[in-house]
Amino acid sequence: MRRAGFFVEVFERERTIGGRIATTRLGTETFDHGAQYVTGRTTAFKTYLDEMVGLGYAARWHPRASLNGREGAGQMQPWIVGTPGMSSIVRPLAESVRVHTGRKVHTLDRRDKAWHVWFEDETSMGPFHAVAVAVPAPEAQLLLGRIDELIQPLSRVRMSPCWSMVVRLDEKLLPDQDVYSDMSEVIRWIARNNTKPGRVSNGDSLVIHASPAWSRKTEDAEPEAVADELWSEVSHLLALPPVRPTRMTAHLWRHGLVDQSLGETYMYSSEHHAGVAGDWCHGRLAEHAFESGDQLGRAIINSLT
Numbered sequence: 001m002r003r004a005g006f007f008v009e010v011f012e013r014e015r016t017i018g019g020r021i022a023t024t025r026l027g028t029e030t031f032d033h034g035a036q037y038v039t040g041r042t043t044a045f046k047t048y049l050d051e052m053v054g055l056g057y058a059a060r061w062h063p064r065a066s067l068n069g070r071e072g073a074g075q076m077q078p079w080i081v082g083t084p085g086m087s088s089i090v091r092p093l094a095e096s097v098r099v100h101t102g103r104k105v106h107t108l109d110r111r112d113k114a115w116h117v118w119f120e121d122e123t124s125m126g127p128f129h130a131v132a133v134a135v136p137a138p139e140a141q142l143l144l145g146r147i148d149e150l151i152q153p154l155s156r157v158r159m160s161p162c163w164s165m166v167v168r169l170d171e172k173l174l175p176d177q178d179v180y181s182d183m184s185e186v187i188r189w190i191a192r193n194n195t196k197p198g199r200v201s202n203g204d205s206l207v208i209h210a211s212p213a214w215s216r217k218t219e220d221a222e223p224e225a226v227a228d229e230l231w232s233e234v235s236h237l238l239a240l241p242p243v244r245p246t247r248m249t250a251h252l253w254r255h256g257l258v259d260q261s262l263g264e265t266y267m268y269s270s271e272h273h274a275g276v277a278g279d280w281c282h283g284r285l286a287e288h289a290f291e292s293g294d295q296l297g298r299a300i301i302n303s304l305t
């Protein structure tokens with residue numbers, strides 16, 4: 001939209017942009033506690049990733065993996081990770097737009113054929129010609145409450161929570177493998193974050209994801225209790241010696257993973273000049289989110305020119 005000459009403003013609830021493509025800090029180490037890597041099957045996203053690799057914002061990751069025969073050493077697409085953290089992949093996208101962080105949108109209000117964005121502190125910004133809501137479907141439903149043609153189809157979408165735990169170990173304790181998937185009914189993913197390119201670590205920095213089913217059951221539990229339980233399960237599964245990690249912490253992605261998508265790349269109402277985009281529109285991965293946002297941007301350009 002910037003390239004087409006539009007002025008774009010982004011309102012982001014958190015202190016940094018990137019959403020579920022996220023990097024967090026624990027002590028001196030950084031961990032990718034959301035998306036682990038990205039793949040680019042569509043030309044647009046592949047081109048973007050190639051550019052990011054060329055500029056040093058991303059690199060290829062070749063983990064020693066056993067992925068239950070799904071996507072192992074012979075994976076079809078290279079695994080791309082942000083450097084020095086996953087969130088670096090997203091940053092260049094925001095360079096030419098005005099980003100307001102720490103701004104949770106409370107209400108979208110359309111009056112006199114223009115949009116006004118209201119925040120929790122009862123301040124507002126606007127007018128805007130069009131609005132693009134690029135948040136998980138359950139949150140989009142809250143923001144688009146009055147536009148039935150966009151709201152109704154959203155009830156088809158199902159998203160699951162996902163507990164993500166980051167663990168710092170002073171010594172290398174894991175067997176010689178960097179990635180483990182679908183380990184048990186509780187543990188879906190274990191990765192040695194420090195084996196990604198551009199990360200430096202003496203011991204091991206692990207990222208562990210719980211399964212959607214277990215995450216749903218424990219959605220309201222305290223993060224400390226979840227971390228203890230997940231670590232005990234990982235220790236058991238990998239037959240680790242009884243070592244307490246130097247540091248560990250758990251985070252819940254409440255609308256983390258897509259179970260059932262909408263089945264359309266994006267939705268846009270040219271009557272209201274409002275649209276929705278996200279991974280949940282027609283997939284479950286970062287590349288689906290990228291394509292969805294790209295297509296919604298083009299639809300907005302067409303409707304305003």
Ligand SMILES: Cc1cc2nc3c(=O)[nH]c(=O)nc-3n(C[C@H](O)[C@H](O)[C@H](O)COP(=O)(O)OP(=O)(O)OC[C@H]3O[C@@H](n4cnc5c(N)ncnc54)[C@H](O)[C@@H]3O)c2cc1C
Binds near residue numbers: 014021139255279286
């Ligand atoms: C644990 C986990 C592992 C994953 N692993 C992978 C992987 O390996 N590979 C892969 O391709 N994908 C993976 N994914 C999925 C990938 O992260 C998503 O597909 C992608 O990030 C979706 O992007 P999005 O822009 O649609 O939504 P999001 O990333 O969720 O971005 C939405 C943004 O909107 C903000 N927001 C929400 N509500 C408001 C509001 N009211 N006001 C202002 N801002 C708001 C949020 O803070 C967030 O920044 C994983 C996801 C999780 C949770």
